[in-house]
Amino acid sequence: MHDHDQHLVNLALAVARHELTTVKPLRSPASAATIYGALAGSISAAGIGAEEAVELMRDVVGANCMNVSNPNVYAFIPSAATPASLAADVMIASMNMIGDWWLEGAGGIAAENIALAWLCREVGLGDHAGGVFVSGATPGNLSALAAARRWWRSEHREHTRDRLTIACAQQAHSSVRMVASVLDCDVLLVDGDEFGRLRAHDLAVALAAHRAQGGAPVFAISATAGTTNLGMVDDLAGLADVAEQEGLWLHADGAYGGAAVLTVTGREALAGIDRVQSMVVDPHKWLFAGYDCCALLYRDVRIARAAFTQTAEYLEAVEVSADQWNPSDYAVHLTRRARGVPFWFSLAAHGTDAYRDAVDSCLATARAFTAAVQAASHLELFAPTTLSIVTFTRPGWARDDYQRWSDQHLADGEFFIAVSEFRGHPLLRVCLVHPHTTPADLQQVIDSLV
Amino acid sequence: MHDHDQHLVNLALAVARHELTTVKPLRSPASAATIYGALAGSISAAGIGAEEAVELMRDVVGANCMNVSNPNVYAFIPSAATPASLAADVMIASMNMIGDWWLEGAGGIAAENIALAWLCREVGLGDHAGGVFVSGATPGNLSALAAARRWWRSEHREHTRDRLTIACAQQAHSSVRMVASVLDCDVLLVDGDEFGRLRAHDLAVALAAHRAQGGAPVFAISATAGTTNLGMVDDLAGLADVAEQEGLWLHADGAYGGAAVLTVTGREALAGIDRVQSMVVDPHKWLFAGYDCCALLYRDVRIARAAFTQTAEYLEAVEVSADQWNPSDYAVHLTRRARGVPFWFSLAAHGTDAYRDAVDSCLATARAFTAAVQAASHLELFAPTTLSIVTFTRPGWARDDYQRWSDQHLADGEFFIAVSEFRGHPLLRVCLVHPHTTPADLQQVIDSLV
Known part of the structure; x- marks a missing residue:
């Protein structure tokens, strides 16, 4: 198993190439039973071989992980890895x-x-x-x-x-x-x-x-x-x-x-x-x-x-x-x-200028989104925006309403916003770290809360 | 910088393909001054671009890291990663x-x-x-x-x-x-x-x-x-x-x-x-x-x-x-x-059989090498071999002699064995975790100590 295997390498690099060159949609995991079912038997005495292992890697393991670098993930402080950093990894x-x-x-x-x-x-x-x-x-x-x-x-x-x-x-x-x-x-x-x-x-x-x-x-x-x-x-x-x-x-x-x-x-x-x-x-x-x-x-x-x-x-x-x-x-x-x-x-x-610009662009997007939230009559800004996290509420909604809304938009692959709370108050929390997040993406968030 | 860049991906995957399909020789790092000199200016306002960054990655960063998965690294408990595990990574x-x-x-x-x-x-x-x-x-x-x-x-x-x-x-x-x-x-x-x-x-x-x-x-x-x-x-x-x-x-x-x-x-x-x-x-x-x-x-x-x-x-x-x-x-x-x-x-x-066989083969190699050390009149086994680490001495040698010998063979790209000591006694220590380490490799170690 320590021999070099051109076929295995070709299969793996094809997966890597696809991952490094496409924006993957948002996706939620299948049920645990489904995932474990698909992986059952993967550890065996004789081994399942390169082809099947790469298929499981791509279609089960990878397909059931969230693409946290998608520009429409705003929850949990997401990732916005550059293709260059992933290529280096x-x-x-x-x-x-x-x-x-x-x-x-x-x-x-x-x-x-x-x-x-x-x-x-x-x-x-x-x-x-x-x-x-x-x-x-x-x-x-x-x-x-x-x-x-x-x-x-x-x-x-x-x-x-x-x-x-x-x-x-x-x-x-x-x-x-x-x-x-x-x-x-x-x-x-x-x-x-x-x-x-x-x-x-x-x-x-x-x-x-x-x-x-x-x-x-x-x-x-x-x-x-x-x-x-x-x-x-x-x-x-x-x-x-x-x-x-x-x-x-x-x-x-x-x-x-x-x-x-x-x-x-x-x-x-x-x-x-x-x-x-x-x-x-x-x-x-x-x-x-x-x-x-x-x-x-x-x-x-x-x-x-x-x-x-x-x-x-x-x-x-x-x-x-x-x-x-x-x-x-x-x-x-x-x-x-x-x-x-x-x-x-x-x-x-x-270069460092690109890094400064990318961080600055997230700060500017957060300010613009803050203004849009303040301008929306159905929303209320919760806390002042200091960096690139914007928090707000939809008056009249309880925690369950927020959660249903969040789950639905994640399931639909539109965006992922986590429900949070501060000192007992439920709120929505948008964390902007991806420079490719657009004003249109954020308008979609605002509109969906009407 | 978050745009997908086919050219960058091609360059990076070519490096990865080379790494995944060749046994790289043992190598020692250049001096710190040389390495830092070669990387000087890599962080700049405008950026050095994909081509130059990949060149630095391959020819400076990678070239000055030891290939610890080489079957002739016996020091510090090395690595013996399968190409499959690296391809998965x-x-x-x-x-x-x-x-x-x-x-x-x-x-x-x-x-x-x-x-x-x-x-x-x-x-x-x-x-x-x-x-x-x-x-x-x-x-x-x-x-x-x-x-x-x-x-x-x-x-x-x-x-x-x-x-x-x-x-x-x-x-x-x-x-x-x-x-x-x-x-x-x-x-x-x-x-x-x-x-x-x-x-x-x-x-x-x-x-x-x-x-x-x-x-x-x-x-x-x-x-x-x-x-x-x-x-x-x-x-x-x-x-x-x-x-x-x-x-x-x-x-x-x-x-x-x-x-x-x-x-x-x-x-x-x-x-x-x-x-x-x-x-x-x-x-x-x-x-x-x-x-x-x-x-x-x-x-x-x-x-x-x-x-x-x-x-x-x-x-x-x-x-x-x-x-x-x-x-x-x-x-x-x-x-x-x-x-x-x-x-x-x-x-x-x-498969698990291949894993058992690979571990077993290292244990068998360690036993065989232990016997060879015991049979070599110029060497003395230091401790009984329990797993796959074999320790021995060359009577008459002081710590400096071992160190010179170790440095020389690492510099020559032959093998890497660290000098250790136990309760004040200097000794040589061979750790066998790579199933591709051959009896000939180990005979070379024994012969070089005459």
Whole structure:
């Protein structure tokens, strides 16, 4: 089975060619019984052979996955991968490219580092910045906060074995709470403003109360730069002030919203982002790469190295040199594919201007759609549009009405909008990350709600 | 940049076709300065275009990554991905297939679950077993031990916020110590036998001493089924007895060695593996899939679901049903590509007999090579060969001699064997996971050491 098989390769590349050159329609999965039925018997003693396996791959496996890169998917923060990034991932896959140690993956690691350095410069993280691509924001947040705890304890050696606390807003992504549980930390949940944004004053008051009550010491603030639900940005500049005053680590979850840093208006919304100690931004969300690719950035990458290098606990007193750059040393992973290379490739091929334009175009589309929602007498804007998420309601509808409407339009292959809620209010939520989403697409959404 | 570009796709698929149909030679990376120099300017405002980007991808990025699937890579536990698994990964990449929630990735998730169910059956984990593919054994071990802690605390509610301890052998993989640090756990390191194997009696004594000294309570034993260094297997059956007596979770890191469960002789070496609560085995190691793919298996997958479901803390009182199967609920991740599908595809195409034969053939090659080392008057076997790792020394050589020899043969593109050490003794370590490694290849290794 390790022999090369031209026929198998021809079949697989035909599937890949089709996928890379067509816009696939929206589709919902068949029932579980149907899918498992179609795949029954696929694992057998003798094997089903290349032809049948490729058929199952195309007609069952692929056909029952949603095409999340379709420009009419607005739910769950979709993907808008460029064909170039997917083509690069195809090349990576064919090469079985590993990206853990320099000795084995130097070429891919160098390309990743060039893309990371560009992101660090765009954010403004300074001369010791660097990072690593991880599989998603959850392991990114986990790694950043694990490094943060180690750093904080090095400054507070009396707390080396004590339970500690992470402060964040109620509206922080669910992953922060899960990550805190894995880290065995408490979470200090702070009420945000009317749209859930964490404000510096509220945080300072909460920190003082926590301390007065004898809570486990806080070591980090986990801020959000673009909440998943309403697309809101915490008061990053104010939180940076608090972090400085209290000696805390400021981490920003910019999984979705961090990409806006490339544009002038996005930069304003993210004011203060250049003062974080760490952040995540997912190229597989709004930076046009395929799954799974999260950029984890550190202001001082040497702190991460000290936390995660598996072979040596000590921190070398020298700068991290390129020929010792092992991505395994900067997050909770070890073996990894060179998952940042497709992002580098697409960015290289298309250029940074195209990236800025694409992000800007989504912001402009969101503003235009916001105006259209406000102009529609049957709809009400729910929250102000900060980035490219637009939330609104149809007065008179309950959650079930929204859900039926959403299910129907997904089933019809028109568009996919998830029903969400905020503090008990059901709402519709449109997340715009695909530059090919048209005003006509969005007018269709508005019209369908009459 | 989101338009489809036939020319770009043609260029990328030509690279993929070449990669999927040729055995590439071993190669070492150029210097960091050379690689970064060649990639300088790749990120520009206007973009370098498809042709130049594909050239950089092929001639710089790809050419400076080691071909770890070459049958003459014996170091670091290499890869032996089948062309079928890489071709499937090419298809996955072209589809931008997501694998986090059933609604979006049903087809891929169903295929993954069929492969996981087969692995669970092979191990013998029982009726409630299940799992998820994660990116590697480090996040797999982290997730298993996080679930373990949650389970143990549910049985010992007086310790809900207390620091706890993981017990493992000195020879456990470095990732266990890093994972413990992220989990904020202590590690009880137990001396193994002469080759580092953790024995039940030694563990029981260490646990009693730890308790007598008032150490943080132990909740889990992290055993190793195939150490990275010598390929040794802890006394899994004995450890399972201790775990039962003490009410502990038994986890097995079978990242490398777990694959041996497919064969009769491997099964003997892994006696007791069917009694673990959780284990990892990496298809990207000895199950012939590309990077990055680790199967994380739980005896009772509902415990994992309770630990990682990000939206609900409670455990539903019903069986996990296929149409609610969200892989994001079973480990520390959320967004993920359908990384197990290439393993399923290759297994489906070739059949389970071919997999058993391929693993068995590596075991047979290891036994034959062991005999050849023993017969060579200039070499000495270091440790008994348990699985497919063979360790030996050349009496008279110091670490520097081994390193020069290793570097030279890698530079010449002949083979790659890493220099290792055990308790201060330098040694050579040959890890055999590619069924195409020939007796002649290995004779070349022996001859080169005269």
